[in-house]
Amino acid sequence: MAFLRLKWISTDLLASVCHMKRAVCPGSFDPVTLGHLDIIERASAQFDEVVIAVLVNRTKSSMFTVQERMEMITKTTAHLPNIRVDSWSGLLVEYCKSNDIQSIVKGLRAVTDFDYELQMAQVNLQASGVETMFMATAPAHSFLSSSLVKELAHYGGDVSSMVPKIVNEALKARVTESGN
Ligand code: PNS
Numbered sequence: 001m002a003f004l005r006l007k008w009i010s011t012d013l014l015a016s017v018c019h020m021k022r023a024v025c026p027g028s029f030d031p032v033t034l035g036h037l038d039i040i041e042r043a044s045a046q047f048d049e050v051v052i053a054v055l056v057n058r059t060k061s062s063m064f065t066v067q068e069r070m071e072m073i074t075k076t077t078a079h080l081p082n083i084r085v086d087s088w089s090g091l092l093v094e095y096c097k098s099n100d101i102q103s104i105v106k107g108l109r110a111v112t113d114f115d116y117e118l119q120m121a122q123v124n125l126q127a128s129g130v131e132t133m134f135m136a137t138a139p140a141h142s143f144l145s146s147s148l149v150k151e152l153a154h155y156g157g158d159v160s161s162m163v164p165k166i167v168n169e170a171l172k173a174r175v176t177e178s179g180n
Contacts, residue, residue, distance in 0.1 A: 023047040023103040023133070026055050026092050029069045030062045031167045033149055035141035037076060039107035042135060044080045047103070052077065053095060054087040063150055063174055076164045093128035104132040109142045 025040055029052070043050045054069045064072070066087045077083045088095045092104065104124065106117055121132035137144075149159050153171040160168050 020048045020100075021046075021103070022049045022051070022099070022101045023105045024051045024053050024092070024096060024099075024101045025105050026053045026088075026095075028057045028060055028062065028146065029054050029073060030060070030064055030146050031069060031149070031163065031170065032073050032076060033141070033144050033146055033163050033167075034161075035107065035109070035137055035144040036146075037164065038138050038141055039105065039135050040077060040083065041080065043105045044077075044082050047082070047105075049082045049084065050080075050105070051084045051086055051099065051101065053092070054085070055092065056087075056089040064170070068170070072164075072167055072170065075166055091127075093124050093130050096130045097128060102130065104130060106132060106134055107137045108134045109137045109144070 023043055023046070025036075025043055027036065029036060040050065040052060052073050054066050054073070056066070062069075070085050070087055074085045077085070086099075095101070096104065104121070106121075108114060108117060117132075117134065121134075124130055124132060144162055149162050149171070151157075152159050152162075153175055156175075159171065163171065
């Protein structure tokens, strides 16, 4: 009897694990902004688990190492119970396949994002069947990008309303270190 009950429990557990809705929020996150965090928080409410994957974007040079970026994301998402932070340097769909991830979540800020994002979503769908879900960025963040934040910080601009406190401090330290 006890064996049967144990078997039922393990089958239930297996079923719930198998049906887990898992998504990935991919990006360079160099560094993570309040715009990213808005998307991450909203995605975490829609899925059982959301993996924030720091990916190497071959077309961009970075200010922070992958490890530093992951640490900033881990600290600023600590209040969300279903978030995992990871890194990857290959194709995003390969990451999805090997981590049993069915959906990619991307924030869309404006129509200027759309062309490129649509292309990537279609390529990823064709290559692997992984769906991309677009989330409309909150209007307060529609102009925000990591590149803009880095540019402002580089010239001593105030980015405190655009990034979490720890990121603002890390930016100031990095700009001072680099002596520019
Ligand atoms: O924050 P970013 O730099 O706009 O993010 C872009 C990123 C890293 C998500 C994108 O370049 C990506 O998915 N890179 C992984 C390689 C890949 O799968 N490319 C798309 C298929 S051609």
